[in-house]
Each structure stands twice: as structure tokens, then as C-alpha cells.
């Protein structure tokens with residue numbers, strides 16, 4: 250409990266509530282040197298097919314087809330919207346695909362242990378502190394600078410591992426309900442953009458006449474460590490690129506409204522670059538390719554960003570975000586989880602919640618609640 254100093258564990262008036270909280274407004278608590286974060290290494294991957302079915306292969310990994318001239322492209326992101334194949338958003342996927350991958354790769358976890366002699370007894374041990382989606386860690390990293398969207402996470406401690414699963418906040422549910430037709434369409438521009446830049450090989454011609462979709466995905470699974478916390482997480486990867494400078498590496502695609510005013514560039518540095526950096530840095534993706542578009546959904550130019558350099562690009566704005574703050578916050582948040590969640594039981598969850606301007610709060614243990622997310626097929630084997 251003593252390895253973090255700002256976790257105010259406040260026993261509330263009602264002792265039964267047992268709410269614990271972690272302050273995250275005071276950045277000086279996190280303004281120490283960048284903590285040890287082990288270079289994430291890929292330990293596996295999987296694909297999701299057009300029906301969102303788990304596929305233990307790299308079938309959905311696409312090749313980056315590099316346009317010859319980044320300053321002169323013309324991608325119409327509105328094309329094909331009417332035939333786009335949409336993922337069913339009403340089906341919650343929890344962390345099931347990661348769990349499926351784990352069941353098929355238990356040996357990769359056993360190797361973490363020196364006790365290979367007693368494999369039978371220990372085979373349900375992952376020797377890993379945290380399992381989650383990369384997108385959740387991105388949100389955690391950005392929390393010290395986030396002032397709009399909160400988050401809600403269910404945590405289950407099972408066989409010594411903390412499993413984290415994100416749930417929509419009330420605000421997010423309302424926001425989704427209030428989306429306009431144009432919002433809906435603009436949400437899909439990113440997937441159309443991917444289609445313009447990918448193919449089966451780096452030299453194929455992208456087929457932008459076929460319907461695009463947001464169902465198929467290729468996900469990398471990585472292992473890393475942040476100080477005392479070992480982590481295994483998975484994130485979606487847009488494409489693989491091979492060039493003479495960086496060799497073979499993954500790339501992330503983004504779209505962004507082109508700037509017409511310096512104010513927009515400042516806002517881009519403050520609110521977008523932090524998210525781009527956190528997301529790609531976590532899985533070690535070194536290159537982000539941004540398509541700058543207008544309001545009609547036409548991308549006119551591309552720009553490649555080196556993930557590691559994004560904090561430098563954002564340095565010249567007042568009160569900029571800083572990577573050491575983000576990572577020390579994440580370190581303390583993970584320590585906080587370990588200090589609060591003590592019951593090792595697959596049917597128990599704690600809810601960890603945060604909204605802007607507030608501390609992070611962790612609920613008392615909930616037994617067999619609506620937030621249970623570890624399925625029987627995972628815990629029964």
C-alpha cells in the first residue's frame with residue numbers, strides 16, 4: 250500500500266460502502282521521472298472476421314499501400330457509405346476475444362514461471378497482473394489531461410490476475426442516442442480511409458469499390474511491464490508497412506479535419522496528439538499516418554508522424570501534456586487497483602469510475618452483479 254503516496258483511501262461516512270479514491274487532479278503527484286516501461290513485445294495476434302468471429306490467425310492483417318505523393322491525394326471518404334457493413338453495436342463483446350486468445354496460448358504464460366515442474370497445478374495461473382484492451386490503457390494514460398469524457402471499468406481478480414473490462418458511462422450512452430445522421434456517417438470515415446491505403450500486398454491496388462466494414466480486425470497481443478505491474482493487452486492494428494528507414498513495422502491510420510486557423514492546430518496538439526501518442530506508444534507502433542480532410546470528407550494530403558516525437562510537437566503550447574505525468578498516473582492507478590481489489594473470485598467485480606474533475610473511485614465488491622464479465626467457458630476449463 251505504501252508504494253504510492255497520493256492514494257487517499259478515504260473510508261466514507263457509511264463504512265459499508267467501503268469506497269476508496271485516488272486523486273488525479275494534482276499533477277505534482279505524478280511529476281517524477283518517466284517510470285520503467287518495458288518495450289512492449291508482441292506475444293501473439295488474432296483476427297476477427299466479417300461476422301466478428303474470433304480467428305486465431307493473421308488473416309485480417311493488411312499491407313500498407315503507400316501513395317507516391319502524400320501532398321496530392323484525393324480520397325472521397327463518403328463513397329460507399331450506403332453499402333457499408335456495420336458491426337452490431339448492441340452486442341457487447343467484453344474482453345471475450347482476448348480470453349479466447351489466452352485459452353489457445355496458455356503455454357506462453359506458463360513460460361513466465363520458473364515452476365515448469367508443476368505445470369498441472371499452476372496451469373490456470375497467468376503470472377500476469379493485468380489483462381485488458383489497449384484502448385482502456387489509452388484512456389487511463391490520458392486521464393490527467395482529460396476534461397470531457399469519464400470512464401467506467403469493471404475489475405475482476407481471478408487466479409491472481411486482474412481482468413479489466415470497460416463499460417459505457419451514462420454520458421456515453423446519452424451521447425450515442427443523440428448522434429445525428431451526419432455524426433453517424435462521419436464516424437465511418439476512418440474505416441473508409443483505411444480501405445484507400447491497404448491491400449493484400451504493398452504493391453496491390455486498393456479496391457475502394459467493394460463495400461467496406463468495421464467488423465474485420467487484426468489485433469496484436471503484447472506483453473509489457475510498468476514498474477511492478479506486468480501487463481498483457483491487445484489492440485487493433487491497421488496495417489503493416491515495410492520501408493528502408495524503420496524496416497517492418499505496424500502503422501496506425503487517423504483522419505483529421507485540416508486546419509484553417511492556428512487555434513485549431515493548438516487544439517489538435519492538446520487534445521488529439523495525446524490520444525494518438527498514448528494509443529500507439531502502448532503497443533510500440535512507431536508510425537501514424539494522418540489523412541487531412543475537409544468537411545465534405547475529401548482527404549487531400551497525408552502526413553506521417555513518428556509516435557515518439559508527438560510529445561515534442563505538442564511542447565510549444567501552454568500547459569502541454571507530458572508523458573511522464575501520464576505514465577506515473579497509470580502506475581499509481583494500477584497500484585491503487587491492487588491495494589483495493591482483494592477478493593480473488595471470478596464472480597466478483599469492483600467498479601472503478603472516473604469523471605472529469607473528480608477522483609477515481611472504486612466500489613465495494615459486487616457479487617454476481619450485472620457487471621460480471623468473465624464467462625463460464627473461461628473459468629470452467
Ligand code: 0WD
Nearest residue numbers: 336342343382383384385415439463466483484485502528
Ligand atoms: O475497451 C475497449 N477499447 C474495447 C474494445 C472494449 C470492447 C471491445 N473492443 C474492441 C473494438 O471493437 C475493436 O475491435 O477491441 C478492438 C480494438 O481494441 P483497442 O485497440 O483496444 O481499441 P482502441 O485503441 O480504442 O481503438 C483502435 C481501433 C480504432 O481505431 P481509431 O483510429 O478510431 O482509434 O479499433 C477500432 C477503430 O478502428 N474500434 C472499433 N471498431 C469498431 N467498433 C470500435 C468500435 N466500437 N472501437 C474501436
Ligand code: CA
Nearest residue numbers: 487501502503
Ligand atoms: Ca485507426
